[in-house]
Amino acid sequence: MPPPTPHQRLAILLEHPERRAPEAWRSWRKAKLTRVQELLANRKGVVAARELSRALLQDPDFPRFDELMAEAASLKLRRDVKAGQPDPIVEFPEELRAQALQLEGFQLYIAEVEQLLHQAGFPSGPEVGGGSQGSPSRPAASVSQS
Numbered sequence: 001m002p003p004p005t006p007h008q009r010l011a012i013l014l015e016h017p018e019r020r021a022p023e024a025w026r027s028w029r030k031a032k033l034t035r036v037q038e039l040l041a042n043r044k045g046v047v048a049a050r051e052l053s054r055a056l057l058q059d060p061d062f063p064r065f066d067e068l069m070a071e072a073a074s075l076k077l078r079r080d081v082k083a084g085q086p087d088p089i090v091e092f093p094e095e096l097r098a099q100a101l102q103l104e105g106f107q108l109y110i111a112e113v114e115q116l117l118h119q120a121g122f123p124s125g126p127e128v129g130g131g132s133q134g135s136p137s138r139p140a141a142s143v144s145q146s
Contacts, residue, residue: 010120017058029062036068045075049105053112069105070098077104 004012011018020028032055039048049072055065081087089100118124 006117006121010116010122013116013120014054014058025059029059029064033064033068036072040068040071040075043075043079045072045079046108048072049076049108050112052105053109054116056109057113057116066102066105069109070101073101073104073108076108077101 032051036048036051036055039045039051049069052065052069052072055062056069059065077087077089089097089104092100
C-alpha cells in the first residue's frame with residue numbers, strides 16, 4: 001500500500017470532515033465550542049486559536065468560531081504584553097480595535113494552516129516580499145543599459 005498523499009494526510013489531521021453526517025456536525029460543533037470556551041476561560045488563547053483554526057478549516061461558515069477567534073487573539077495579545085512585548089493596538093481608536101483583533105486572529109489562523117500543511121507534507125510556498133526577483137508567472141523586469 002503506498003504512503004498517503006499530502007491531501008490524504010491533511011484529511012486525517014482534520015478528522016475527515018467530508019465524512020460527517022449532519023448529526024455528527026452538530027455534536028462536533030458543540031464539543032468544539034465547549035473545548036474552546038474552556039481554553040479561553042483558562043486564558044489559553046494560543047491553544048484556543050489553534051483549535052479554532054482547525055475548526056474554521058472544517059466549518060468556515062460557522063460564525064461563532066470567528067467571534068471566538070477574536071477573543072483568543074485578545075488573550076494572546078494580553079499574554080504578549082505581560083511578557084514584555086508592546087501592545088500593537090493600544091493606541092488604536094476604539095472603532096479599529098475590533099478589526100485589529102480580527103487581523104490578529106487571521107494571523108494566528110494562517111500560522112496554524114501553514115503548520116498543518118507542513119505536517120501533511122505539502123511543499124513550502126514561495127516566500128512573500130521577494131522584491132523584484134520575479135516569479136515563474138511574472139518575470140522580473142530587465143534593465144537595459146544603452
